[in-house]
Amino acid sequence: MTTPILTLTIDGKEVSGLAGETILQVARENGFFIPTLCWLDGLTSAGSCRLCMVEIKGSAALHPACITLIQEGMAVTTSSERLLRYRRAIIELLFSERNHVCAVCVVNGHCELQTLAQQLGIDHISFPGLYPDLPVDASHPRFVIDHNRCILCTRCVRVCGEIEGAHTWDVKNRGVRSQIVADFDTPWGDSTTCTGCGKCVHVCPTGALFEKGKSVAEMFKKPLGLPYLKAIRDLGV
Amino acid sequence: MPREKIDRITAEHRWFLDQFNYHILVCAGLGCPGNDDILRALGQTVRNRQLTDEVLIRKVGCMGLCSAGPLVLIRPGDLMYQKVQPEDAEEIIASLGKKPVERLLLSPDLAFFTRQHKNVLRLSGRIDPESLPDYLVAGGYQALLQALFAMQPTDILRCIQESGLRGRGGAGYPTGLKWSTVARAQGSPKYLICNADEGDPGAFMDRSLLESTPYAILEGMTVAAYAVGASEGFIYVRAEYPLAVQRLKRAIRDAEQNNLLGHSICGSNLNFRVQIRLGAGAFVCGEETALIRSIEGRRGLPRPRPPYPAEKGLRGRPTLINNVETYANIPSVITNGPEWWARLGTDKSRGTKVFALTGTIRNTGLIEVPMGMPLREIVYDIGGGLPGGHALKAVQTGGPSGGCIPAALLDTPVTYESLNELGSIMGSGGMIVIDDSASMVDIVTYFMAFCRDESCGKCTPCRVGTAQIHNLLTKFQNRKATMADLEMLEWLCDLVRNTSLCGLGQSAPNPVLSALRFFRQEFLDCILTDQNHEEVRP
Incomplete structure (x- = not known):
């Protein structure tokens, strides 16, 4: 059975993709830039960061590109003035939510949040900071989780459950009080399910998860092997 | 034949009820305090006076006018007593067949009662919520029998579509359309969910319905299950509603024992079971995709739609999810026909709507009005206006998802469209009256x-x-x-x-x-x- 090929326009350019592909996939294949934070190739899409919102002709609502499937004849706009304003505001909201101080961060210079802010031309945060009082958990022998830098993208939760199969991470509380927890809210070092594989550390887009012994700007993340790992798991090898 | 069994239960219960000269109905909702004491006091008095063969005391669901509660209704004669205390029992029993107790009497032509149009609340406060025979005598389960034996699923779908019923949970999605989508969707088994996770501050419609007429909701669900081909149903109800849960459990058990739920319902080929799932009180679990995840035993988080639950819902199967009040409307749509039903309300917003009237208003309580009634009539006629010389400032509808309608626009008819135009929503039916002292x-x-x-x-x-x-x-x-x-x-x-x-x-x-x-x-x-x-x- 062959998968039908669909044609659509993205920012006025005619492109084609396979049925079942998302707008994000097709847009990236064709060189369009759509910012993402919670989405990561190899993990299920959560559609939660709301950065990849695009406009679709004929629909008043905005749609997340990482989840919306392409349709024949669709006309997608990826970067209107309105979308850019929203994206900047969402990044600013993330910065205002917790204590993001790039100058003293282990991933300074290699942080996805920081990079996106630079790409979108954010030079200040217009919303007042909420400055929550959050802990740093360094109980694990090799890794640290610093909740002050967490943006709750849940990549760590998904990679741990979906790829490693350990499901050490999850989220506690709700709303702005949400926080990533290991097992039933135990210190990471006491977790009985954590295998110490370090995948969560490398998918984390910010400096919330990092390796011990790394100083400011020394932590590099390498999440690129995920599609490969997922393919192996799906094959059952 | 189970149908004959239903007729027999009905006849026997009617004979039992007709033995008594007087029926005393006491409101036993969660909102009326001390009604257990009133029931006990009335029962004791009747026993003391050796009137047990003449007077039947029954606990019933919500009668609507909560601000005058606890309410007691004497039948025949439909005398309604307000703010009854256990000490009043002697006087009430003594007055039976004589002059009514003036000091407690509530005028029967109060606009609160006369201006309402009760359809969903028709039996609320008139029957014992824990008695299946009561519901049967009141005409219950006739819609289900009619649906099972005189109608095909497609007939029911057409009937609901023609009636123009729209979801009563807030968004007002056409119910008939939703049902046909689920009926057409591929996949089995199909599931059916009743959303009773009522969370808006100031809203208590679903709670009162569940507490007053649980069988009507089960009947509506069973008809829906037959129409869309669902075999398993869930009622997702908040754990904060203990009385509603208790009465639902009992209703489900009684319905199962009488072959009105379970395997081969009433001898037809319909198999349908219903289970209760308790919500832990998260408001977001009233959102359908979050609710489904919660039933699946996971963290109640919404997911982006599409796919809609009608295609991929509970456990990835086609799922019909409706609000309590929507299901409660179904029996009357089936028995009275879509034309009768569509005559109520306005062209695009048909039928009646239950509202929980609260805030700075004289008559707080549960009301049901035809759609399209101006807010002014609800506030000043049914609600009796504002107490203590306060002036009306606004009416809030739709809870935390809705908005305020200012006093100047009080002639707005209550329909889905007109409320949307004003930036509010119909919502599930919370209506909070705000006076001029509020900021x-x-x-x-x-x-x-x-x-x-x-x-x-x-x-x-x-x-x-x-x-x-x-x-x-x-x-x-x-x-x-x-x-x-x-x-x-x-x-x-x-x-x-x-x-x-x-x-x-x-x-x-x-x-x-x-x-x-x-x-x-x-x-x-x-x-x-x-x-x-x-x-x-x-």
Whole structure:
């Protein structure tokens, strides 16, 4: 059975993709830039960061590109003035939510949040900071989780459950009080399910998860092997 | 034949009820305090006077006028006594067949009762919610028998579609369309869910319905199951409604014992079981995709739609999910026919709607009116106006997802469309009357605090946006806001409304936007005008 090929326009350019592909996939294949934070190739899409919102002709609502499937004849706009304003505001909201101080961060210079802010031309945060009082958990022998830098993208939760199969991470509380927890809210070092594989550390887009012994700007993340790992798991090898 | 069994139960129970000269009905809802004592006192008095063969005392569901509760109804004669205390029992029993007790009597031609049109609430406060025979005598389960033996599933779908019934949970999606989508969807088994996770502050329609006529909801669900081909049903009800849960459990057990639920219902080929799932009180679990995840035993988080639950719902199967009141409407649509039903209400918003009338109003309680009734009639006729010489300022509908309708627009008819136009929503039916002493800034701050606390935290705009909006609003409350804050407030509302993942986030700014539209001056009054320039010292 062959998968039908669909044609659509993205920012006025005619492109084609396979049925079942998302707008994000097709847009990236064709060189369009759509910012993402919670989405990561190899993990299920959560559609939660709301950065990849695009406009679709004929629909008043905005749609997340990482989840919306392409349709024949669709006309997608990826970067209107309105979308850019929203994206900047969402990044600013993330910065205002917790204590993001790039100058003293282990991933300074290699942080996805920081990079996106630079790409979108954010030079200040217009919303007042909420400055929550959050802990740093360094109980694990090799890794640290610093909740002050967490943006709750849940990549760590998904990679741990979906790829490693350990499901050490999850989220506690709700709303702005949400926080990533290991097992039933135990210190990471006491977790009985954590295998110490370090995948969560490398998918984390910010400096919330990092390796011990790394100083400011020394932590590099390498999440690129995920599609490969997922393919192996799906094959059952 | 089970049908004959139903007829036999009905006949026997009717004979039993007809033995008594007087029926005393006592409201036994959660809202009426001390009704157990009243029941006991009345029972004791009847025994003392050796009238047990003449007088039947029954506990019934909500009679509607909660502000005058506990209510007691004497039949025949339909005498209604208000604010009854256990000490009044002697007097009430003594007055039977004589002059009624004037001091407790509630006038039967009170606009609160005469102006309502009861359809869903028809049996509420008239039958014992825990008695299946009572429901049968009142004409219950006739719709199911008619559906099973005189109609094909397609006939039912057509009937619901022609009636024009729209979902009573808030958004007003056409019920017939939803049912046919589920009926056509591929996949088996199909599931059916009753959404009883009522969470709006000030709303108690679903609770009262579940407490007063649980069988009607089960009947509506069973008809729906037959129409769409579902074999398993769930009622997702909040754990904060213990009485509703208790009565539902009993109703399900009785229905199962009488072959009105379970295997081969009434001898037909319909198999349908119903289970109860308790929600832990998260507001977001009233959103259908979050509710489904919660039933699956996972964290109640919404997911982006499509796919809609009608195609991929519970456990990835086609799932029909409707509100309590929607199911409660089904029996009357089936028995009276779609034409009868469609005559009620307006062209696009048909039928009646139950509202929980609260706030600064004389007659608080549960009401049911035809759609299209102007708000003024609800507030001043049914509600009896505002007490204590207060003037009306606004009517809030739709809870934390809705908005305020100012006194100047009180002639607005209550329909889905007209409320949407004013930036509010019908919602599930909460209606809060606000008087002139209340500050709109305080009210919207309260609702925004609610949305902030009830946001699930999955998507960024709702999680952080609601917290930021709430912080801005507290600045207004403390009269420390600036014009820039007002601008930022509007911008944040726009952002949260347009970029949030689920309906909770998308509608969270509605109270603020509606207050800004109609009561902007109140916000401007909170803006700091004379900036105190403080001297800076090194």
